[in-house]
Amino acid sequence: MKKWFAVIGDPIEHSKSPFMHNTWFQEMGIDAAYIPIHVKRENLREAVAALKLLGASGWNVTIPHKEEIIQYLDELDPMAEKMGAVNTVVRQEDGTLKGYNTDGAGFVHALEEAVGKHKENKVLIIGAGGAGRGIAFALKEYGYKQVDIANRTVSKAESIIQELGSGTALSLEEAEKQLSQYGIVIQATSLGLSTGESGLPISLDGLQKEAIAADIVYNPLMTPFLLEAEKRGAKIVTGLGMFVHQGAIAFKHWLGQYPDTEEMMKRLMEQLK
Ligand code: ATR
Missing domain, CATH: 3.40.50.720 (NAD(P)-binding Rossmann-like Domain)
Structure with missing residues (x-):
């Protein structure tokens, strides 16, 4: 089955994460999609339930949910635990959710x-x-x-x-x-x-x-x-490097490979000029 990923936040429309991850999927021949989802603070619980139900393989978490998301996860990576904040969620083989912080x-x-x-x-x-x-x-x-x-x-x-x-x-x-x-x-x-x-x-x-x-x-x-x-x-x-590498580390947690960061930096730089 095709894998899918998301980024949840409020606001979300300006996020460059969908472009970045979808470009990596395409270039690496991975059959997957990554979509932005606008989730308001008060809807986080329902959003997590929906992501689980609909079978997302993982997702990124941005402002304002990085701390709040923790209560809905089954397991935390030690770095995320120390920081009290999560920006990456992985749905593990057994269906449980593990949180990481790659920032x-x-x-x-x-x-x-x-x-x-x-x-x-x-x-x-x-x-x-x-x-x-x-x-x-x-x-x-x-x-x-x-x-x-x-x-x-x-x-x-x-x-x-x-x-x-x-x-x-x-x-x-x-x-x-x-x-x-x-x-x-x-x-x-x-x-x-x-x-x-x-x-x-x-x-x-x-x-x-x-x-x-x-x-x-x-x-x-x-x-x-x-x-x-x-x-x-x-x-x-x-700051572009930090953005690209937090995404690359998340990608590795999801799919086991580290994508090409240098080419992605060049592409995003063009967009931000
Ligand atoms: P983030 O998660 O992006 O780090 P944050 O938790 O809201 O955002 O933290 C904002 C940081 O920017 C804080 O270090 C804040 O300083 P305070 O802790 O004193 O609030 C700093 N900051 C924001 N506006 C600032 C300003 N006008 N001058 C100096 N520091 C500022």
């Missing part, structure tokens, strides 16, 4: 594909929401030993640092002053995403010339943070 690992894969492994560098994550948290756990898991987190609300950075068991929580002002210590700086706030704000979370005056600057936002591809970092000579990693 943080997707970021690390994208970073290393773009600029190689720099595990000795000191890393600064700006932002302590769901995205910053996932990236912090994944970096630690992949062997990055020095990860600090700065956030407007410092207490949120503190609680992640406590769970990580290493690193320092900083205010945005402190991060600005100490910026020259960091070889990798990651913009993981939602600034500019939903609010229409176009500013930077911190001034980049102190940024090292040879630093690596990464953003989680991929639309626009070049965010104000990346434009400013590039001007100062930093190497740039756009």
Whole structure:
């Protein structure tokens, strides 16, 4: 029987996931389809029941359901459990549902594909929401030993640092002053995403010339943070890589193969220009 997959969220119409996965199915000769489904917060329980009943092999979960979905799953991967958030669901052979979180690992894969492994560098994550948290756990898991987190609300950075068991929580002002210590700086706030704000979370005056600057936002591809970092000579990693690799890891969980990420990056870049 033909396999089918989905992404559920609200809003969902602008998601690039259907294009990405359907392109991979086509190119890899896999008989499957991937559809976007608009699910409002209050309908999540019914939506999961419907996906099960109608035989979806798996699905992605996006805003606002990443935490709420957990109560409807039978099993959680340890990373998803640590993060308290799921972006990928797999229907296993026996029909039970297992949740994964591929966002943080997707970021690390994208970073290393773009600029190689720099595990000795000191890393600064700006932002302590769901995205910053996932990236912090994944970096630690992949062997990055020095990860600090700065956030407007410092207490949120503190609680992640406590769970990580290493690193320092900083205010945005402190991060600005100490910026020259960091070889990798990651913009993981939602600034500019939903609010229409176009500013930077911190001034980049102190940024090292040879630093690596990464953003989680991929639309626009070049965010104000990346434009400013590039001007100062930093190497740039756009948020598109994180998006493509979170999808590629989900794909691997569903179908056992890692799809071609470099070609997909090029195609999506064309669409976002
Ligand atoms: P996500 O899941 O995408 O990380 P989130 O959980 O809503 O989204 O977190 C948003 C992040 O962006 C937080 O780190 C938030 O800072 P606070 O914890 O202090 O709210 C940060 N953020 C949002 N708007 C910001 C702004 N105008 N200036 C600085 N940080 C901002």
